[in-house]
Amino acid sequence: MRRAVAPGFALALPAWIWLAAFFVAPVGVVFWYSFGYKPGLFGTHANDVLSLDRYAEVLTPTFFDTFANTLWVGVLGTALCFVVGAPIAYWMALKAPARVKGLLIALVMVPFWTNFLVRTIGWLILLSPEGWLSSLLQDLGFEPLGVLQTRSAVLLGVVYNYLPLMILPLFVAFDRVGDVVREASSDLGGTPLRTFARVTFPLARPGIIVGVLLVYIPLMGDYLTAVVLGGAKGNMVGQMLASQFQTAQNWALGSAMAIMLVLMIVLSIVALGALARLIAIPVRARYRVDLMEEVA
Amino acid sequence: MIAGFEHPDAGDIRISGRSVIGQAPYRRDVNTVFQAYALFPHMTVAQNVAYGLHERRVARVELRARVAEALAMVQMRRFADRKPSQLSGGQQQRVALARALVNRPAVLLLDEPLAALDRKLREEMQLELKLIQAKLGLTFVFVTHDQAEALSMSDRIAVMRDGRIEQLDDATTIYRAPVSAYVASFVGQQNFFSGVVSAVGGEVQTSYGPISTVSTGLSVGQRVRAAVRPEFVELATGSPPGDTNRVEGRLIGVSHLGEAQQYLVQLGPELSVIARVATPLAPKLQIGESVWCSWRAESVQLFPDDEPIATGSLSAPTTTAIPAQ
Amino acid sequence: MTAREMARSTGVPAAASAARPGPAVHRHRTPIRHRLLLAWSLVGFAFLFAPIVVIVAYSFNTGRLLVSFEDFGIESYLALFQKQVLSDAVSVSLRAAGLSSLIASGLGTLAGIALARRPGGWTVWFVGILLLVAVTPSIVGAVALLPWFVFLGQDLGFGVFNDGIARLTIGSSLFSVAVVAYLVRARLIGMQANLEEAAADLYSTPLRTLRRVTLPLAMPAILSGFLLSFTFSLDDTIVAAFVQVSGTTPWPVYVLSALRSGLRPEIAALSTGMLLLTLFALLVVAIILKRAGDSTADIAKTMAGGS
Incomplete structure (x- = not known):
C-alpha cells in the first residue's frame, strides 16, 4: 500500500535526471560527434556527413601506436599493482597484529586521498635529473637520472598512483577469508602455499576482481600521470584525446578516440575474463569429486 | 597445541611416541573437528571431505572410494554435491567429522564440536561419535565444557584448570574419587x-x-x-x-x-x-x-580447606576426554 | 572458552595426551615467509609515502624552483596569503566543492533510499547508470562535458552553464551522486524496514516517516557521503581542467598550469595545506562511521569510494 503512495521511482527521479542530463547526454553527444568530421581550420565538428572515417583514422599507426602503448601500460601496470599490493594487503589482513589494522588502513588512505596530481609531482621532484636522488646517484658515480619522460616513469607513476586502490579492496577480501578456514586447511595437510591456492585465493577472488577492475579501468584512461611524468614518449590515449579537444580542436576525432578507449577497456576486460576462465578449467577438473561416477 | 596452531612454552607433545614440537600443523598426523566446523564455503561437501586426501596426493580412485565411505559413515552421502551453506548445523557437523576422519589420523581432535547443536541433536551425535570411535579405534581428544558429555563419552578424562591437568583418570574414578575439591565440584554436584x-x-x-x-x-x-x-x-x-x-x-x-x-x-x-x-x-x-x-x-x-572449588560455569574449566586406544 | 583460547591465555600445554613436564622451553620462531611479508609491506609503505614526504619537505624550500632545494624556510606558506591568485584558486575550489557535495548528497540520499526501500523494475536501469558513471574513465566524462556545456550555454542560451562555478559544481557532482547513493543504500539495507512500517502504523504520513525515521537512520551515511563528495570535488582535476572558465580556476587546475609555466615551492605549500584539510574531513568521516558501529573493514570500503 505504501508503494502506491510514493513509487520508488519518484525518489530516484532527481538523481536520474541529473545523471541523464550531465552524463548520459554528453557521452551520447560524443558518440554522435565520433561519426562526424572537422569541417575546417576553425570548426570543431560537423555531422552533416556521417561516416566511420574517424574510427579508421584512429586505427592508423599514428594514433593506434598510442592505443597499443596504453594497453601495454594498463595491463602491465595493473599486474604490477597486484604483485606489489597483494602481499601488503595479505599481510595487513591476516598477519599484522589486530590492534594496528586500523592504523595501517589509515596509512594507506593518506596517499589515496592526497591529490593525484600532487603525488605525481612528488615523483617528478624525486626523479628529476636535478633532484637530490639524482645527485646522490651522481656522487656514487652513476649517470644522472634519465627516467623522466619515458614509459618507465609512467609505469612507475601509475603503479604508485593506483596502488592504494588495489590494496584496499584486497584487504577487505583477505580480511573476510579470516583465520578459521585457513587453519582448517593447514590441519588437513595443506602447506601454506597450497592453502593460499586452494582456500585463501578462491575465497578472496570476488574482492580481487573488484581490485583489479578498480585499478585497470581508471589506469587505462589515465591522463595526469602521463602528462606529468611521460612526455612525448610516454603518450597515453587519455592525453592524446584531451589534446584533440584542447589544442587540435578536432572534436570529431577526439570523440572517436574516447569511444575507442571505452571499447578497448571493455573488450580487454572480456578477453582477460575469458582467459582466466580458460585457465581455471583444468584446475576445476583436477579437484572435482564426482561420487556418482564411482557408483555407476 | 595438539593440532599445532599454538606453541607450548614448556613441555612436550608426543603422538605415537614421537615429539611433534616445532612441527607445522600440516605435517602432523592430527585432524581437527573445529568448534564452528570451518567448512570451506566454496567447495561442495564431497570436495570438503576430499581436501585432506588431495593434499596428501591420494590417487583418484582411492580418493573417491574413501570420500564415499566417510560420507556414508556420517550418513551424508546424499548431500555430496551440496555447498555447506545449503546444510543445517547438524549436517555441517557431520561433514566436518567426515572431513577429519577420512584422513585416518593418529589423533582426532574435537574442539567442543557439539556446542552449537541443540540438545536432542547433541545427544544423537554423542552416541554416533562413540560408535564411530569404537569402529575405527582412533584416539579421540574431545574438548568439552559439558561434564555430562565428558563422563558419558570418554574412556579417560583430563580435567584441566588454568592450562594444567588437575586429574587424568577414567570416568568412574573422576566421579568417585576426585583428587581435589576442584575436580569434585566440577564434575557433578557436591x-x-x-x-x-x-x-x-x-x-x-x-x-x-x-x-x-x-x-x-x-x-x-x-x-x-x-x-x-x-x-x-x-x-x-x-x-x-x-x-x-x-x-x-x-x-x-x-x-x-x-x-x-x-x-x-x-x-x-x-x-x-x-x-x-x-x-x-x-x-x-x-x-x-x-x-x-x-x-x-x-x-x-x-x-x-585451602583448595579452590569450581564455581558453576564462571571459572570455565575444560574437560578433555581421551579414549584409550 | 575453547581449549585453544585457554591454552593461549595461560601459556601452558593443553595437550593432555602426552604432555609431560620437562625442562625443555620452546621459543617459537616466526617463519621466514612472515618476515618476508613484513619486510615487503614496510617497503611498500615507504614507497606509498615517498612522494608525499617529498612534497611536504619541499614546501619549505626557499628557492625559486620547487625541484631544486636551496634552503629551509616558510616563505612559500606566506605566499599563500600574499598571492591573490592562490587564495582565489582555493576559494573557487571550496565554493564548488561545497555546492557540489550539497547537490550530490541531496540527490544521492533520495536515490539511495529509493534503492533500499522501493526496489522495482527501474532499479536495474538506475544501478546501471550509477555503475557506468563510476567506471567510465574520468577523461571521457570530462571531454564529453566540454562540448555539452558549450551547447547548453551558447547554442541554447542557458547562461548558467557559462558560469565557472556552476560548471565545476556539476562536473564534480556526478561521481559523488553515485557514491552517496551507494552509501545510503548500504546503510539502510543493513537496517530493518519495520521501523518505517511502525511509523506508518502510527499514522505517520510517508513524508513525515521519511523526515522523522528514514533520514535519521541514514544520517551517518549521508554525512560521510557529504564529506567524501566534498573531498572528491576538492581534488577533482581532470573534469575541472576541461570545464573551467578562465577567471574561476580551481586549485588543482592552477597546479596543472603551473606545471607548464614552472613549479614554485608555493605549489607544494598549497598542496600540503589542502592535504591537511582533506585528511581532517576524512578523520571526521571515520569518527562518524565508527560511532555508527562500522568495522574497520567497512570504513576502509567506504573510504575507497564505496566500490
Missing part, C-alpha cells in the same frame, strides 16, 4: 561442609554437628571440606536409624528432573543440602516440612 578434623579415624567437627568419614591421611586440627554427592543423601521425616551421618533441616524446594527428584534442604542461614532421589523411590514431602538428611561415612570425601 554438598560441601567446612570443618576441622577432630579424630584420626576421620571425624570432622562442623557447625552442624560431627561428620564421620573413612578418610585417612589428614591430621587432627586441620581445616577441611567434607563433600557428599546429592545422590548419596537420603531423606526421611523422622531421625534415621543406625549410626549414619545425619542433619536436620527444613525442606525449602523440590524440583523434578525427570528420572530423579531434587530436594533442597536448608540447614542454617548459610547452608543448604541438595539431595537427589530416583523418582520411583522419592518420598512425598511438603515444602516447609522438617526433614532429616543422612548419608553413610563411606560416601564422604575430605579435601584440604
Whole structure:
C-alpha cells in the first residue's frame, strides 16, 4: 500500500535526471560527434556527413601506436599493482597484529586521498635529473637520472598512483577469508602455499576482481600521470584525446578516440575474463569429486 | 597445541611416541573437528571431505572410494554435491567429522564440536561419535565444557584448570574419587561442609554437628571440606536409624528432573543440602516440612580447606576426554 | 572458552595426551615467509609515502624552483596569503566543492533510499547508470562535458552553464551522486524496514516517516557521503581542467598550469595545506562511521569510494 503512495521511482527521479542530463547526454553527444568530421581550420565538428572515417583514422599507426602503448601500460601496470599490493594487503589482513589494522588502513588512505596530481609531482621532484636522488646517484658515480619522460616513469607513476586502490579492496577480501578456514586447511595437510591456492585465493577472488577492475579501468584512461611524468614518449590515449579537444580542436576525432578507449577497456576486460576462465578449467577438473561416477 | 596452531612454552607433545614440537600443523598426523566446523564455503561437501586426501596426493580412485565411505559413515552421502551453506548445523557437523576422519589420523581432535547443536541433536551425535570411535579405534581428544558429555563419552578424562591437568583418570574414578575439591565440584554436584578434623579415624567437627568419614591421611586440627554427592543423601521425616551421618533441616524446594527428584534442604542461614532421589523411590514431602538428611561415612570425601572449588560455569574449566586406544 | 583460547591465555600445554613436564622451553620462531611479508609491506609503505614526504619537505624550500632545494624556510606558506591568485584558486575550489557535495548528497540520499526501500523494475536501469558513471574513465566524462556545456550555454542560451562555478559544481557532482547513493543504500539495507512500517502504523504520513525515521537512520551515511563528495570535488582535476572558465580556476587546475609555466615551492605549500584539510574531513568521516558501529573493514570500503 505504501508503494502506491510514493513509487520508488519518484525518489530516484532527481538523481536520474541529473545523471541523464550531465552524463548520459554528453557521452551520447560524443558518440554522435565520433561519426562526424572537422569541417575546417576553425570548426570543431560537423555531422552533416556521417561516416566511420574517424574510427579508421584512429586505427592508423599514428594514433593506434598510442592505443597499443596504453594497453601495454594498463595491463602491465595493473599486474604490477597486484604483485606489489597483494602481499601488503595479505599481510595487513591476516598477519599484522589486530590492534594496528586500523592504523595501517589509515596509512594507506593518506596517499589515496592526497591529490593525484600532487603525488605525481612528488615523483617528478624525486626523479628529476636535478633532484637530490639524482645527485646522490651522481656522487656514487652513476649517470644522472634519465627516467623522466619515458614509459618507465609512467609505469612507475601509475603503479604508485593506483596502488592504494588495489590494496584496499584486497584487504577487505583477505580480511573476510579470516583465520578459521585457513587453519582448517593447514590441519588437513595443506602447506601454506597450497592453502593460499586452494582456500585463501578462491575465497578472496570476488574482492580481487573488484581490485583489479578498480585499478585497470581508471589506469587505462589515465591522463595526469602521463602528462606529468611521460612526455612525448610516454603518450597515453587519455592525453592524446584531451589534446584533440584542447589544442587540435578536432572534436570529431577526439570523440572517436574516447569511444575507442571505452571499447578497448571493455573488450580487454572480456578477453582477460575469458582467459582466466580458460585457465581455471583444468584446475576445476583436477579437484572435482564426482561420487556418482564411482557408483555407476 | 595438539593440532599445532599454538606453541607450548614448556613441555612436550608426543603422538605415537614421537615429539611433534616445532612441527607445522600440516605435517602432523592430527585432524581437527573445529568448534564452528570451518567448512570451506566454496567447495561442495564431497570436495570438503576430499581436501585432506588431495593434499596428501591420494590417487583418484582411492580418493573417491574413501570420500564415499566417510560420507556414508556420517550418513551424508546424499548431500555430496551440496555447498555447506545449503546444510543445517547438524549436517555441517557431520561433514566436518567426515572431513577429519577420512584422513585416518593418529589423533582426532574435537574442539567442543557439539556446542552449537541443540540438545536432542547433541545427544544423537554423542552416541554416533562413540560408535564411530569404537569402529575405527582412533584416539579421540574431545574438548568439552559439558561434564555430562565428558563422563558419558570418554574412556579417560583430563580435567584441566588454568592450562594444567588437575586429574587424568577414567570416568568412574573422576566421579568417585576426585583428587581435589576442584575436580569434585566440577564434575557433578557436591554438598560441601567446612570443618576441622577432630579424630584420626576421620571425624570432622562442623557447625552442624560431627561428620564421620573413612578418610585417612589428614591430621587432627586441620581445616577441611567434607563433600557428599546429592545422590548419596537420603531423606526421611523422622531421625534415621543406625549410626549414619545425619542433619536436620527444613525442606525449602523440590524440583523434578525427570528420572530423579531434587530436594533442597536448608540447614542454617548459610547452608543448604541438595539431595537427589530416583523418582520411583522419592518420598512425598511438603515444602516447609522438617526433614532429616543422612548419608553413610563411606560416601564422604575430605579435601584440604585451602583448595579452590569450581564455581558453576564462571571459572570455565575444560574437560578433555581421551579414549584409550 | 575453547581449549585453544585457554591454552593461549595461560601459556601452558593443553595437550593432555602426552604432555609431560620437562625442562625443555620452546621459543617459537616466526617463519621466514612472515618476515618476508613484513619486510615487503614496510617497503611498500615507504614507497606509498615517498612522494608525499617529498612534497611536504619541499614546501619549505626557499628557492625559486620547487625541484631544486636551496634552503629551509616558510616563505612559500606566506605566499599563500600574499598571492591573490592562490587564495582565489582555493576559494573557487571550496565554493564548488561545497555546492557540489550539497547537490550530490541531496540527490544521492533520495536515490539511495529509493534503492533500499522501493526496489522495482527501474532499479536495474538506475544501478546501471550509477555503475557506468563510476567506471567510465574520468577523461571521457570530462571531454564529453566540454562540448555539452558549450551547447547548453551558447547554442541554447542557458547562461548558467557559462558560469565557472556552476560548471565545476556539476562536473564534480556526478561521481559523488553515485557514491552517496551507494552509501545510503548500504546503510539502510543493513537496517530493518519495520521501523518505517511502525511509523506508518502510527499514522505517520510517508513524508513525515521519511523526515522523522528514514533520514535519521541514514544520517551517518549521508554525512560521510557529504564529506567524501566534498573531498572528491576538492581534488577533482581532470573534469575541472576541461570545464573551467578562465577567471574561476580551481586549485588543482592552477597546479596543472603551473606545471607548464614552472613549479614554485608555493605549489607544494598549497598542496600540503589542502592535504591537511582533506585528511581532517576524512578523520571526521571515520569518527562518524565508527560511532555508527562500522568495522574497520567497512570504513576502509567506504573510504575507497564505496566500490
